[in-house]
Amino acid sequence: MIGFISYLVNGISLGSVYALIALGYTMVYGIAKMLNFAHGDVIMIGAYVVFTTVSGMGLPPVLGVLISVVACTVLGVLIERIAYKPLRKASKLAVLITAIGVSYFLQNVALLIYGANTKSFTSVVTVPALKLMDGQLVLSGETIVTVLACLIIMAGLMLFMKYSKSGRAMLAVSEDSGAAQLMGVNVNATIALTFAIGSALAAIAGVLMCSSYPALTPYTGAMPGIKAFVAAVFGGIGSIPGAFIGGILLGIIEILSKAYISSQLADAIVFAVLIVVLLVKPTGLLGKQIQEKV
Amino acid sequence: MKKALSLLLAGSMVLSLAACGGSKDTTTTTDSSSASSDAAGSDTFKIGGTGPITGGAAIYGNAVKNGIQIAVDEINAAGGINGYQIDYNFQDDEHDAEKAVNAYNNLKDWGMQVLIGTTTSAPCIAVVEKTHEDNMFQITPSGTAVECVQYDNAYRMCFSDPTQGTESAKYIGENGMAQKVAVIYDSSDVYSTGIYEAFAEEAANQPFEIVSVEAFTADNKTDFSVQVQKSKDAGADLLFMPFYYTEASLVLAECNKQGYEPTFFGCDGMDGILGVENFDTALAEGLTFLAPFVAKSEDEQVQSFVSKYEEAYGETPNQFAADAYDCVYVVKAAIEAAGATPDMSVSDLCDAMKAAMADVSYSGITGKDITWGEDGEPNKAPLVVKVVDGEYTEL
Numbered sequence: 001m002i003g004f005i006s007y008l009v010n011g012i013s014l015g016s017v018y019a020l021i022a023l024g025y026t027m028v029y030g031i032a033k034m035l036n037f038a039h040g041d042v043i044m045i046g047a048y049v050v051f052t053t054v055s056g057m058g059l060p061p062v063l064g065v066l067i068s069v070v071a072c073t074v075l076g077v078l079i080e081r082i083a084y085k086p087l088r089k090a091s092k093l094a095v096l097i098t099a100i101g102v103s104y105f106l107q108n109v110a111l112l113i114y115g116a117n118t119k120s121f122t123s124v125v126t127v128p129a130l131k132l133m134d135g136q137l138v139l140s141g142e143t144i145v146t147v148l149a150c151l152i153i154m155a156g157l158m159l160f161m162k163y164s165k166s167g168r169a170m171l172a173v174s175e176d177s178g179a180a181q182l183m184g185v186n187v188n189a190t191i192a193l194t195f196a197i198g199s200a201l202a203a204i205a206g207v208l209m210c211s212s213y214p215a216l217t218p219y220t221g222a223m224p225g226i227k228a229f230v231a232a233v234f235g236g237i238g239s240i241p242g243a244f245i246g247g248i249l250l251g252i253i254e255i256l257s258k259a260y261i262s263s264q265l266a267d268a269i270v271f272a273v274l275i276v277v278l279l280v281k282p283t284g285l286l287g288k289q290i291q292e293k294v
Numbered sequence: 295m296k297k298a299l300s301l302l303l304a305g306s307m308v309l310s311l312a313a314c315g316g317s318k319d320t321t322t323t324t325d326s327s328s329a330s331s332d333a334a335g336s337d338t339f340k341i342g343g344t345g346p347i348t349g350g351a352a353i354y355g356n357a358v359k360n361g362i363q364i365a366v367d368e369i370n371a372a373g374g375i376n377g378y379q380i381d382y383n384f385q386d387d388e389h390d391a392e393k394a395v396n397a398y399n400n401l402k403d404w405g406m407q408v409l410i411g412t413t414t415s416a417p418c419i420a421v422v423e424k425t426h427e428d429n430m431f432q433i434t435p436s437g438t439a440v441e442c443v444q445y446d447n448a449y450r451m452c453f454s455d456p457t458q459g460t461e462s463a464k465y466i467g468e469n470g471m472a473q474k475v476a477v478i479y480d481s482s483d484v485y486s487t488g489i490y491e492a493f494a495e496e497a498a499n500q501p502f503e504i505v506s507v508e509a510f511t512a513d514n515k516t517d518f519s520v521q522v523q524k525s526k527d528a529g530a531d532l533l534f535m536p537f538y539y540t541e542a543s544l545v546l547a548e549c550n551k552q553g554y555e556p557t558f559f560g561c562d563g564m565d566g567i568l569g570v571e572n573f574d575t576a577l578a579e580g581l582t583f584l585a586p587f588v589a590k591s592e593d594e595q596v597q598s599f600v601s602k603y604e605e606a607y608g609e610t611p612n613q614f615a616a617d618a619y620d621c622v623y624v625v626k627a628a629i630e631a632a633g634a635t636p637d638m639s640v641s642d643l644c645d646a647m648k649a650a651m652a653d654v655s656y657s658g659i660t661g662k663d664i665t666w667g668e669d670g671e672p673n674k675a676p677l678v679v680k681v682v683d684g685e686y687t688e689l
Contacts, residue, residue: 010519055572116352118540120573140551213516215544219350223513258520264481264509
């Protein structure tokens with residue numbers, strides 16, 4: 001029993017990282033209707049910025065994280081401006097390919113600057129681990145902070161979308177960008193803002209992910225990025241609470257299938273569950289049913 | 295205006311990239327300059343090398359590239375092989391079988407006569423088919439899979455995967471290091487799987503028991519909580535880790551998190567773990583592994599190589615660099631024993647070198663009095679390395 005609970009805690013720990021990344025994915029997809037496959041690599045850049053500022057230059061962790069958030073925000077807006085905006089009217093496929101290109105570009109830039117050597121990331125989390133049941137169950141400080149960060153960011157984003165002017169502009173753009181423009185919404189600025197927020201989240205996700213799993217390479221963000229994308233689809237892409245639930249569930253399913261079925265088949269099982277969910281609910285767990293008007 | 299701005303930004307990115315690349319790649323320029331000056335006549339031995347110098351395995355390819363360069367420079371400065379200078383060209387294969395074959399074809403177009411490569415196992419298995427077809431002499435510094443040297447034209451400098459697994463099991467058993475052993479391995483990797491299988495086979499003859507075997511895959515190697523917990527629950531007092539140090543640093547961190555303190559035993563892929571920037575070396579304290587080369591060794595040849603390498607590339611060489619360095623000298627020894635000249639055809643040169651290899655006995659930085667059997671495997675004794683006080687220590 002204690003084993004099961006401990007696996008569950010590990011699952012939540014992994015899932016909260018997926019959830020945090022998935023929030024950024026779902027945000028950009030929900031508003032700009034594009035899959036930003038470079039999101040995982042922005043995470044990696046965010047982690048490298050913290051590594052450089054905190055471990056390299058000795059700045060306090062809080063300052064390092066702030067610098068990383070600012071750097072990733074600027075990077076996200078630049079990527080949008082240079083790579084995606086010129087393709088706004090091109091086919092979805094062209095934008096998708098560009099996103100994959102940006103992803104490789106970022107990986108190779110990191111490879112040139114930092115080299116292929118693994119860096120060990122020092123955790124920025126100072127919250128002590130929570131030991132339950134005579135130390136048999138350990139809830140690490142990183143897990144606690146990541147889950148809390150997820151919940152705060154999720155609530156913040158939902159409030160922002162509902163009550164702020166720019167948030168409502170985002171909703172309008174996501175429903176019908178043409179009509180939104182006619183109503184006086186600056187579509188370009190709104191999409192840029194979306195990318196800014198998505199990338200700022202990526203920086204936080206990168207820091208927390210590398211605090212939990214401390215090996216940092218230029219490819220660190222790639223696979224978790226894809227898993228988080230799956231989590232976003234699982235929860236219903238475009239839905240903010242969906243990304244959170246999808247991420248946590250994905251983490252738990254992955255860990256439990258590793259523990260009780262096979263450590264090699266974990267990914268296959270995760271994707272099989274995804275297929276079943278999509279067969280039953282094609283829009284994901286919390287996805288909205290959108291009726292196409294003819 | 296906006297278009298101009300985006301062009302400017304894109305341009306500055308490209309420039310900054312070029313600047314980053316330029317500072318590192320001094321060896322390439324020396325290669326091409328030596329290539330152009332010697333290309334006139336066929337009075338040089340053309341030695342090619344391949345390995346990943348970009349991508350996730352870049353650290354190994356770069357080490358091999360640099361290791362060969364140092365040996366080539368030494369040999370050329372000392373008068374070459376049989377009086378002929380060496381021409382050296384290294385191509386990137388990105389640790390990809392298809393690209394490795396392309397790299398091999400490029401080198402053939404350049405006029406390669408002997409291949410030192412490839413660096414990693416999977417591409418090596420593909421390339422050895424080609425060298426076998428062309429009957430070209432090939433020696434891989436670090437391709438450990440059995441199939442890397444399955445033909446008689448191919449030789450190996452490092453230990454094969456099964457040898458490492460068998461030797462590790464013997465060492466653990468003979469030294470009574472453990473009663474119960476847990477294994478975690480990478481089931482998507484030939485290197486890791488090869489070592490594990492031989493280890494499991496030999497373990498049956500040894501006085502310890504394997505109580506837990508857990509795997510991970512290339513796409514799922516971020517979280518090791520389950521594998522570590524299962525090893526811990528099985529009561530293992532030794533954790534055998536036949537994989538590379540990047541994953542090992544995560545496994546060690548996870549063990550620390552769970553308060554699990556077994557004896558850690560690895561393979562030569564652990565070499566480099568102390569070089570991970572910012573790594574808490576206390577986590578690796580006591581980690582033991584079999585390796586062919588220790589940079590801290592007091593051996594004169596090793597020290598000379600290490601100081602040259604550090605001077606040229608600003609980092610301590612790993613075993614890949616050492617294996618590659620030795621490869622060049624083995625090629626030299628074989629050519630000298632065969633009395634070969636550069637005007638021989640690739641196939642004739644290979645036959646002459648193959649015949650000579652049977653008698654070559656080489657003492658270098660990855661072993662002393664190494665001989666090669668017909669199967670292309672080296673006969674040499676492994677070193678046992680243990681991490682003590684944050685330093686690799688030879689046992």
